[in-house]
Amino acid sequence: MAEAKTMQHPQIQSYWKELNCGFEQVAEVFEECMAEALASLSKEGVQAYVENARFLGKMGHGVEPILIFLEEWPAAAEAVGEPALPAIMDCIRRMWKSPNGKAIAPFLQSLAAAARRLRSPEQMRDYLDVVLDFMDRTTSSIHGFHTTIPSPGLPEFFRQVPYLLSQLAVQGLKNWTEYGIRNYHDHPDRQRDYFSLQSADSRAVLQRERHGTLLVDNERKLDLYLRGLWRESDHFVPYSLGFDELRKPVPYFDKLGIRLPDVYDDIAVAASGSGSGARLAPLPQGEGSGEGGRFPEGEIVISGLDRYRAVLAHIVGHKRWTEAVFADNLSPFQRMAVELLEDSRVEHLAMRQYPGLRRVFQALHPAPAEDACDPAAESAIRHRLAMLSRAILDPHHPYANLDIIEFAKRFHALMEQGDSSTREMVDLAVAFGARTRRQSDQLAKIHFKDTVVDYRDDNRQMWKFIEEGDEEEAFDQKRKIELAEELRGLPPRRYPEWDYTSQTYRPDWVSVYEALHPTGDAADIDRLLARNAALAKRLKRLLDLLKPQDKVRIRYQEEGSELDLDVALRSLIDFKGGATPDPRINMSHKTNGRDIAVMLLLDLSESLNQKVAGSAQTVLELSQEAVSLLAWAVDKLGDPFAIGGFHSNTRHDVRYLHIKGYSEQWDDQVKARLAAMEAAYSTRMGAAMRHAAHYLEKRQADKKLMLILTDGEPADVDAKDGRLLIEDAQRAVRELDGKGIYTFCINLDPKADEYVGDIFGKQYAVIDNIQRLPEQLTQLFLTLTK
């Protein structure tokens, strides 16, 4: 037993006895922890605190759990309330009974941070549900043993929880973990990567679930904003605020575009004018951020979109009015002052054009309290400059400092004479620096609170340098230009895939590589067609019947080719009755061309190599024959027509083979590609359909038809759940439907009825007698488009 004599207070001593703990480390901190607990917890709360600590100490997982609990709980209890404790302890007991004992310490470690984010016991309960669900589903057992393998991702997860909760609401966290569990529950290494935010899709899903205004969703609006209000256009390059914890990147612009954060939350600011400038927590945490009315009265809400607009307005201001000045003769502090005044100047000019910007700028600009910084103890340089900037921006600023007031006045006096210039700002800044300089500015401890204006860029473009750098070794730093690897084929296009279990898209899940189909001998196809000459002749008759059926009657013509009896009689009656008759009593005809764009998508998976029952031909050969005949027929009809083939080898390698494009004629080159058709790999249908659709979508046609010729259900080697790709294909059909593309499946699998209806609804035909495919395919097409 550790020395109880160190416990001064008799009450604490009795608690120590109760705790009955033998760890020396605990004894060292116990008194302080108890003091905090006694101050913040209720009497019952303290009792529960000690009891539960005792349990954690006796649990057999070393000193850490009890130590962390003692330190963290009082703070956590303050955030979520004491009644949350039993649920938390339940959770810990369950971890203890499972093989996941090692996760208890990280769990407790993250508890206070999580509690601060979650704030309410209900949210805490939801969070614990997520944790328990996670644990149950990732704790695996090997056959014959009893749950022996702890969850590999759980400790990693707890390490990330404070960050995750700062980015996600509980529902978002649930979705994010759900995704990881579902996809990596059987793969410990990847699971660990996912939950430690190492893997790419982990970050991508996180991005999707974030709250706030995402740049990607609003690029067009911001582009329109730049064009409409500022007559500018530029690229937006997002950067993430999520992964640089130490130093947050700042917006900036250069030749390559404007860099903006990938997400901005809505922000609530105390109504200005009072000048108190108390900025509130910019964290509309919880379900559905940004709904009006959630923020208390007397606050202005600046939407994420408006924050982006503020950044853009500021940057455009620099582009328009800032001229680069030499930096070499200015000290770092002077530069800071110059940058700040120049920022104020461009904003002033921007507000002159659009006075409405003032509301946003004023709300986003911090208002440091005048007495917030003690110049004797810390460097007040930033504080002073921020006050000056605020004073310039806000005419009702509360500052009493005479220098600040004087320089704000001098700034406005300059601006009244016109646009002023960067040079004049330099002079003003140097004067301000000289007037307000203090010895303490040099102190290492700089006052930062309320001095960061987050919509301003980093001003890198306003400086030019006489000397590039003073490092001597700068000579031999010849940049090597690395030759990029030569591209073979087109770069991949990425498509999402539908995950039916969670009803979400997996972002950028499938990579589709498009390439030209290799060529063979075009004469083969001609031979195939010759063999089917009889069939072709019959089809030709059908085609001829189809072709001229496109006359449209135009009625109500004053001059036309025929009398329209109905209208003529009506006119005559009018005339006899004494009313003015309608002279438009003729009609004429107009030919209305077929306007159908067709895409034929061929499944080229391995299964096509099977022989057709009762025939020497393989399915592939029959398909080849059928496609040739169809292509010939469509060409005769004159409809725009494209052919593509696809197969896949996992989601990373879906190949889309270009056989015929819309602009290509049905000529030897296309025939040669058809002749070289080969079958291999698997069928990832959804991605291929999405890729083919992006061509079809761009066609100008009244009707768009995608024919899919396949011999089996969608499947791929990396999709263990057979349902997954079927559901994805069904989703793809619905997407295409939304784009005005009619899909139709021609299936050669006799067992297709089990799934093809799920995918294509009623838009499919199963061809049982594959030997008749060539004939049936073309006829199907003709009936479809009649």
Add this chain to the structure above:
Amino acid sequence: MTEQYKIHNEPFYQVQGNEVALYAVAYAARLPVMVKGPTGCGKSRFIEYMAWKLGRPLITVACNEDMTASDLVGRYLLDANGTRWLDGPLTTAARIGAICYLDEIVEARQDTTVVIHPLTDHRRTLPLDKKGELLAAHPDFQLVISYNPGYQNLMKDLKQSTKQRFTAFEFDYPDAVLETGIVATETGMDAEISAKLVKVGAAARNLKGHGLDEGISTRLLVYAATLIKGGVEPRDACRMALVRPITDDADIRDTLDHAIDAVFA
């Protein structure tokens, strides 16, 4: 007959350059005139103003897809005693020596536009084949057409043979100062608010081709000013008169709404 087409009060027209003098000379030589430009920029107002200035009657025909040649030239009507010929607006104008203004000529069917050909070259005649009359145009007759090239549609363009019979004016929205003056004079709105309206208009015109087919016209700016004059709050008036009519695109609507907020702070 002539009197009803006369314009008695001076229409307000803000001169933008030397177009008035140019038109006067073209009229003196009775050259056919084409006015081009985006919708609502003042084409029709200009013609009206010139007709008033030159003291000529003005017959305006708004062209549409269903318009046939006889709608322009005239037709036989049936009445109790048999048939009666009724002149169309073009024929009337050629008889009385008016300025005939065919508004949005591209909207009319192509065969219709051909009937104006003999009137627009040295012949200055209009054959009325149904009536068996060859009408020689009155010496004061002039033909004016308007044409909005913004529609850039393959189906709706003038034939070269039609285009090459006209002299042309290109109109555009006036610059900010002039436009402010126009809005102010038309509605009696004060210059400050007029200038702000013009600024909103400029923002929308920058978006032409990026989701907007046409920017906000001067006409709409005048409507907005009229609404404000009628007591509507400026932002609401702008939304109602400037934004909602021209777009259904949510992104553009948001951007323009923001522009209104930024201008009317």
